[in-house]
Amino acid sequence: MARRSAVETAALRFDVVDSAGSISAITAATAAIGGRIRTLATVRPIEGEPPLVEIELEVEGVTENALVAALEGLEDVRTIHRTRALGSVFGKRIIVVGGGAQVAQVALGAVSEADRHNLRGERISVDTIPLVGEESIAAAVRAVADLPRARLLVLAGSIMGGDISAAADELRAVGIPIIALNMVGSITEHVDLVVSDPVQAGTMAVMAVADTATFDLERQRGRRY
Amino acid sequence: MARRSAVETAALRFDVVDSAGSISAITAATAAIGGRIRTLATVRPIEGEPPLVEIELEVEGVTENALVAALEGLEDVRTIHRTRALGSVFGKRIIVVGGGAQVAQVALGAVSEADRHNLRGERISVDTIPLVGEESIAAAVRAVADLPRARLLVLAGSIMGGDISAAADELRAVGIPIIALNMVGSITEHVDLVVSDPVQAGTMAVMAVADTATFDLERQRGRRY
Numbered sequence: 001m002a003r004r005s006a007v008e009t010a011a012l013r014f015d016v017v018d019s020a021g022s023i024s025a026i027t028a029a030t031a032a033i034g035g036r037i038r039t040l041a042t043v044r045p046i047e048g049e050p051p052l053v054e055i056e057l058e059v060e061g062v063t064e065n066a067l068v069a070a071l072e073g074l075e076d077v078r079t080i081h082r083t084r085a086l087g088s089v090f091g092k093r094i095i096v097v098g099g100g101a102q103v104a105q106v107a108l109g110a111v112s113e114a115d116r117h118n119l120r121g122e123r124i125s126v127d128t129i130p131l132v133g134e135e136s137i138a139a140a141v142r143a144v145a146d147l148p149r150a151r152l153l154v155l156a157g158s159i160m161g162g163d164i165s166a167a168a169d170e171l172r173a174v175g176i177p178i179i180a181l182n183m184v185g186s187i188t189e190h191v192d193l194v195v196s197d198p199v200q201a202g203t204m205a206v207m208a209v210a211d212t213a214t215f216d217l218e219r220q221r222g223r224r225y
Numbered sequence: 226m227a228r229r230s231a232v233e234t235a236a237l238r239f240d241v242v243d244s245a246g247s248i249s250a251i252t253a254a255t256a257a258i259g260g261r262i263r264t265l266a267t268v269r270p271i272e273g274e275p276p277l278v279e280i281e282l283e284v285e286g287v288t289e290n291a292l293v294a295a296l297e298g299l300e301d302v303r304t305i306h307r308t309r310a311l312g313s314v315f316g317k318r319i320i321v322v323g324g325g326a327q328v329a330q331v332a333l334g335a336v337s338e339a340d341r342h343n344l345r346g347e348r349i350s351v352d353t354i355p356l357v358g359e360e361s362i363a364a365a366v367r368a369v370a371d372l373p374r375a376r377l378l379v380l381a382g383s384i385m386g387g388d389i390s391a392a393a394d395e396l397r398a399v400g401i402p403i404i405a406l407n408m409v410g411s412i413t414e415h416v417d418l419v420v421s422d423p424v425q426a427g428t429m430a431v432m433a434v435a436d437t438a439t440f441d442l443e444r445q446r447g448r449r450y
Contacts, residue, residue: 023261
């Protein structure tokens with residue numbers, strides 16, 4: 001998977017009548033001016049009559065002014081705010097999944113390291129969820145493939161294997177690398193890098209995705225620290 | 226802002242030709258079967274001829290089978306995977322923004338507390354970004370309004386005010402509460418709750434959004450701990 005160079009993204013948030021037709025009208029209006037929708041997300045419902053939803057829209061290939069003009073013409077659209085594309089604010093995402101004690105320590109390392117890179121113009125977020133159980137963790141690993149801007153997963157726990165290892169293989173197949181803590185179970189055979197210290201695992205995760213770092217995960221693949 | 230009761234959400238990830246028209250065709254096909262799009266996010270580009278994008282789609286009001294059938298009929302859609310709605314996997318999001326040292330300590334408290342609630346069936350994520358500077362932090366505070374499933378913001382730092390305080394007022398106006406550490410600057414006058422200890426701030430943040438906790442932010446509004 002190659003990465004496309006950064007393209008200017010127009011971003012708006014607006015209220016719209018909550019119906020199947022109104023969202024279709026938005027995408028048709030966007031397509032009519034040549035825009036490619038990158039994100040259309042319902043951020044919150046607004047109860048009332050009629051019920052509205054607040055939508056975050058990010059579009060490539062058009063200017064923000066052109067997008068505003070296209071949406072202002074739609075009957076169901078209300079209150080348009082100009083926003084910033086989420087990628088320009090929150091940037092690349094490191095995802096940390098596993099047991100609470102380990103997730104917290106990986107986050108400590110990753111946040112501290114992201115701080116150093118973000119000071120130099122990077123944008124790296126550290127997003128975490130503590131979970132227990134093979135099924136929940138495997139589902140979270142698979143769902144990382146569905147998260148916009150997710151660049152690397154850290155599996156932080158004491159024992160993982162079975163369906164989690166299968167999910168790890170699937171995630172790596174879509175191009176998202178995985179660092180795991182050294183732990184019991186088959187997972188350490190299904191990741192790119194194994195690190196024993198959780199703070200260092202978090203630090204290395206950030207270094208692996210930062211353009212401001214020289215760490216190359218490719219050259220470390222299969223190693224254990 | 227009232228919360229709508231949970232509705233079954235069909236979720237798919239698929240590859241599609243990267244053009245303005247193909248995304249419009251997807252939304253038209255979804256609308257034709259009565260589906261309301263909740264999320265349409267480009268998760269990654271796939272270079273080739275023609276270039277493809279991988280899209281995560283979440284739709285309410287239709288079954289997954291009906292959605293698959295509707296998309297399979299479209300010429301530009303390839304390789305459909307059945308996924309799970311991100312809300313069912315990663316749940317409610319606590320967002321932590323500020324200086325690296327404080328963000329890491331708030332995350333420690335929040336992850337530890339989320340672990341306890343997630344064990345009892347909750348789904349709470351703790352998402353963080355370390356940032357420096359009034360402009361960057363104010364932009365991140367405003368952008369929390371654009372994040373799906375964001376339920377509460379923790380501002381973790383040592384000095385914040387100016388445009389960050391203005392952004393905090395805007396964010397609270399859309400219904401997202403804010404907890405701030407006790408710190409220098411006007412920000413502590415523009416948040417719902419001020420907490421001195423960062424670990425406790427993270428813990429209280431999770432308690433405030435967990436259905437499995439009895440903490441009521443409404444009753445604590447304006448207080449300092």
